[in-house]
Amino acid sequence: MKLSSIKEGECEMKRRIYLVFGIVICFLMMMTGCGRNISAGNETSSGKLTVVTTLFPQYDFARQIGGEYADVSLVLLPGMESHMYDPTPGDMIRISEADMFIYTGAEMEPWAQELADSVDMTKVQVVDASSGVSMMKEEDEEHEHADSEEASAHEDENSHDHAGHHHEHTYDPHIWLDMQNAVQMIRNIEDAFCKADPEHKEVYQANAEAYIEKLNVLDAELKEIVSEGSRRDIVFGGRFAYGYFIHGYGLEYESVYDSCSADTEPSMAQMADVINYMKEHHVKYILYEELSTPNVARAIADATGAQMLMFSTCHNVAKDEFESGITFIDLMQQNADTLRKALE
Numbered sequence: 001m002k003l004s005s006i007k008e009g010e011c012e013m014k015r016r017i018y019l020v021f022g023i024v025i026c027f028l029m030m031m032t033g034c035g036r037n038i039s040a041g042n043e044t045s046s047g048k049l050t051v052v053t054t055l056f057p058q059y060d061f062a063r064q065i066g067g068e069y070a071d072v073s074l075v076l077l078p079g080m081e082s083h084m085y086d087p088t089p090g091d092m093i094r095i096s097e098a099d100m101f102i103y104t105g106a107e108m109e110p111w112a113q114e115l116a117d118s119v120d121m122t123k124v125q126v127v128d129a130s131s132g133v134s135m136m137k138e139e140d141e142e143h144e145h146a147d148s149e150e151a152s153a154h155e156d157e158n159s160h161d162h163a164g165h166h167h168e169h170t171y172d173p174h175i176w177l178d179m180q181n182a183v184q185m186i187r188n189i190e191d192a193f194c195k196a197d198p199e200h201k202e203v204y205q206a207n208a209e210a211y212i213e214k215l216n217v218l219d220a221e222l223k224e225i226v227s228e229g230s231r232r233d234i235v236f237g238g239r240f241a242y243g244y245f246i247h248g249y250g251l252e253y254e255s256v257y258d259s260c261s262a263d264t265e266p267s268m269a270q271m272a273d274v275i276n277y278m279k280e281h282h283v284k285y286i287l288y289e290e291l292s293t294p295n296v297a298r299a300i301a302d303a304t305g306a307q308m309l310m311f312s313t314c315h316n317v318a319k320d321e322f323e324s325g326i327t328f329i330d331l332m333q334q335n336a337d338t339l340r341k342a343l344e
Contacts, residue, residue, distance in 0.1 A: 047069070048066075048068075048069055048070055048071040049066060049069060049070045049071065049099045049100060049193070049196055049197055050070075050071050050073075050097070050098045050099045050100070051066060051070050051071065051072045051073070051098060051099065051100045051101075051102065052072075052073055052075060052094055052095050052098045052100070052101050052102070053072060053073070053074055053075065053101075053102045053103070054074075054075045054076060054082075054102070054103040054104065054109050054112045055074075055076055055082055055103075055104055055109070055315050055316065056074065056076070056314060056315060056316045056317055056328070057104075057129075057176040057182070057185065057314055057315070057328050058102045058103070058104060058129045058185065058189065059072060059073075059074040060327050060328040061129070061182075061185060061186050061189050061211070061328065062100075062102055062189055062193075064207060064208075064211045064327070065186065065189055065190055065193055065204050065207045065208050065211065066193060066204070066207075067203060067204075067207050069197060069200050069203065069204075070193070073094070074322075075087065075091050075094075075095075075112075076316055078316065078317055078318060078319040078321070078322035078323075079291060079316070079317075079318050079319045080291075080316060081291050081292070081316070082109065082315050082316060085111060086111060087111055087112075087114075087115055091115070092115060092118065095115055095119055095124065096119055096120070096123075096124065098124055099124070099125060099196055100124065100125045100126075100127060100192060100193075100196055101115070101116060101119060101124055101125070101126050101127065102127040102129055102189060102192070103115075103116060103126075103127070103128065103129065104128070104129050104130050104173065104175070104185075105128050105129075105130040105131075105173070107130075107135065107170055107171040107172075107173040109173075116128075125192055125195065125196050127188060127189060127192040128188070129185040129188050129189060130175055130185065130188075131184075131188050132184050132187075132188065133175045133181050133184050133185070135171040135172070135175070136171065136172045136243050136244060136247065137170070137171055137172070172241070172243040172244060174241045174242070174243070174244060174245075174313050174314075174315065175244055176244075176314060176328070177241075177242060177244045177245035177248070177313065177314065178244040178245060178247070178248035179215045179216070179218060179219035179222070179248070179332075180219070180248070181244060181248075182215055182328070183212050183215055183216075186208050186211060186212055186215075187208070189208075190204055190205060190208035211329075214329050215329070218329060218332055218333065218336065221336055222249055222336055222339065223249060225336060225339050225340045225343065226249050226250060226251060226339070226343065229339075229340070229343025229344070230343060230344055231343055231344075232250070232251055232252050232343070233251070233252040233253060233254065233281065233283070234251060234252075234253050234254075234285075234287060234339075234342050234343070235253065235254045235255070235274060235277070235278055235283050235285070235286050235287065235306075236253060236254070236255040236256070236257070236286070236287050236288070236297075236311075237255075237256055237274070237286040237287065237288050237294065237296050237297025237298075237300050237301070237308070238257065238287070238288035238289040238292055238294055238296065238297055239257045239289060239292070240253075240255040240257045240258065241289060241313045241315075242311070242313070254273075254274055254277050254278075255274070256270050256271055256273075256274045256296055256297075256300065257270075257296075266296060271296070271299070271300060274300055275300055275303050275304055278300070278304045278306060279304060283304070283306060284306055284307060284344065285306055285307050285308075285309050285341065285342045286300055286301050286304070286306045286307075286308055286309070287308075287309050287310070287311040287338070287342060288308060288309075288310060288311070289310070289311065289312070289313050290310055290312045290313065290316075290317075290318075291316060291318070294308065309338050309341065309342060310338070311335055311338050311339075311342075312331045312332075312334065312335055314328060314331045314332065314335075317331070
């Protein structure tokens with residue numbers, strides 16, 4: 001059986017499970033009378049809006065905007081990789097009882113889209129934080145490797161072996177790595193808060209403006225780092241999730257992976273291409289993503305003598321970081337420091 005057929009079957013099974021959960025949740029809400037009308041600006045008994053988010057960026061944006069008037073929680077457990085996550089019945093119940101559910105669209109979180117489709121939108125305000133952002137296809141990020149002829153020959157040689165494992169290009173979901181996209185996400189969340197709780201509209205607007213100002217300062221710093229760097233190219237040894245960052249700041253890159261998909265692994269030819277590129281261009285650093293075991297990056301580092309640097313995609317954080325109250329700004333500041341070193 002082809003891998004694509006297996007995946008289609010798994011997706012259909014998940015859709016049926018979500019549908020059943022949705023029906024059960026709706027029934028429970030009708031029986032208990034716990035439904036609320038969002039147009040009335042609903043709040044919990046503590047006087048706060050109950051907000052459920054899926055990934056760390058919108059979690060941090062929401063808590064910064066909501067401040068003392070919002071109780072914001074994160075569906076994705078700290079330390080967990082989002083692409084491997086499956087929601088639990090408890091997650092679905094928590095979302096159905098919230099005032100607001102914020103996610104980042106079907107491309108990043110197909111599981112979250114299923115959840116969004118299952119809730120009663122007259123009772124829960126569903127917010128797609130990616131609304132208004134121009135999505136970039138992963139195929140638009142592709143580039144020629146240094147030894148393109150060798151890579152092409154290898155691809156031709158293995159085209160039959162990989163026929164059943166073709167990676168379908170989709171949109172790059174990591175929109176927040178371009179600070180201007182992050183600003184758009186904040187605007188979307190700000191609008192949702194003002195709609196859900198108009199009484200505190202001015203507070204939400206002021207909080208959003210303050211956070212956007214910090215993002216603009218960080219944006220300027222990143223541009224300065226690039227303009228003052230000794231080089232413009234960086235090399236990634238982990239799954240590539242940085243298209244918006246690369247394009248947003250005018251960088252060039254080499255990557256052993258073509259995308260952030262967990263379904264693919266690099267070939268020996270791809271690894272050889274990156275190793276040769278690093279040696280020929282005297283690249284001293286290789287970057288990898290957070291919450292991963294960077295075996296590929298480590299192998300390339302061993303072969304080239306390069307130093308490994310972590311560059312966060314910011315989609316989630318480790319448990320200790322979460323408990324310390326780390327922010328999206330903190331993560332991107334760490335990325336800025338890493339970038340400065342990588343461009344030496």
